[in-house]
Amino acid sequence: MTSAGKRAEALVAELGIKCPQDLDVEAIAFDSGVEVVYEAMTGCEASLVGYLDRAVATINPSDVRGRERFSVAHELGHWHLHRGRSFQCRVDDPSANLSSDRALEKEADNFAAHLLLPGPLFKPVIAQLGQPSFQQLTKVAGEFETSIMATALRLANIDTLPVIVACYTRDGKRWSLPAADIPKRWFLKDKLDEDTFTYDFLNSGKESRYLGKQSADAWFENDDAEKYEVLEQCIGSAGGTALVLLYLQPDMLDAGFDWNVGNRRYNERGSYVPRRGASRR
Ligand SMILES: [Zn+2]
Known part of the structure; x- marks a missing residue:
């Protein structure tokens, strides 16, 4: 776990919070010396201005709690981790920082994800669900009062299931977050395959109501992907994108290293490997 995540979970533990309903983010902020003000802003979604041991976090109101x-x-993450600085944050969507390299923003997102979905409360809920579908994740999000996006990202982040959370548009992959234990050999396709349910959804609006079985070949570049299956489901997300859940079947976790995929230049032991097509060894 990142140190930002640890700090957030330590704070939850210090406050003696034992259930999602007690994760009152304004009360936690107040306890940390941060006053929360809701006020329409232009140019940013949230800001933090601190002075000595007090700060004001201004939040752009949203219909989505x-x-x-x-x-x-x-903003509380910035306060605990980056004290002494002021922040104007453009983003209230945790996926937007995923692909950026703005280190402090990522740290603040990490803090937020662990504060609102702390492992000791979130993991037991997920464990009861097996491999949760979007319908089930939506209920979990309701219980924790988090967005479905933040909840899905945290699902991959806790690394208890062989899941990849990804975002696709009709033009292809925006980003993906695999659980840490997923072997690096599995390369998601950049272009959305016509055989995927997600392709159907983005092109004809046909939603998949359940996790559906799918050939891994539809999702992964690997030559041997056709031998495997995944479970796939997607839902519509902001800006005409689809948020995708992929569960890899257990045998995919045991598949050996794949020399022959992507633009790989080094093998798992760090030795140079010629590109695909070039003669090997
Ligand atoms: Zn920020």
């Missing part, structure tokens, strides 16, 4: 809560928790 989960997004407001994430913004508060994000």
Whole structure:
């Protein structure tokens, strides 16, 4: 776990919070010396201005309570981790920082994800669900008052299931977050395959109501992907994108290293490997 995540979970533990309903983000902020103000802003979603041991977090109001809560928790992360600085944050969508290299923003997002979905409370809920579908994740998000996006990202982050959370548009992959234990050999396709349910959804609006079985070949570049299956489901997300859940079947976790995929130049032991097509060894 990142140190930002640890700090957030330590704070939850210190406050003696034992259930999701007690994760009152304004109360936690107040306890940390941060006053939360909701006020329409232009040019940013949330800001933090601190002086000595007090700060004001200003949050752009949103119809989605989960997004407001994430913004508060994000600013609280800046307060706990980056004290002495002021912040104007453009983003209340945790996926937007995923592909950026703005280290402090990522840290604040990490803090927020662990504060609102702390492992000791979130993991037991997920464990009861097996491999949760989006319908089930939506209920979990309701219980924790988080957005479905933040909840899905945290699902991959806790690394208890062989899951990849990804975002695709009709033009292809925006980003993906695999659970840490997923072998690096599995390369997601950049282009959305016509055989995927996600392709159907983005092109004809046909939603998949359940996790559906799918050939791994539809999702992964690997030559041997056709031998494997995944479970796939997607839902519509902001800006005409689809948020995708992929569960890898257990045998995919045992598949050996694949020399022959992507633009791999080094093998798992760090030795140079010629590109695909070039003669090997
Ligand atoms: Zn920020």
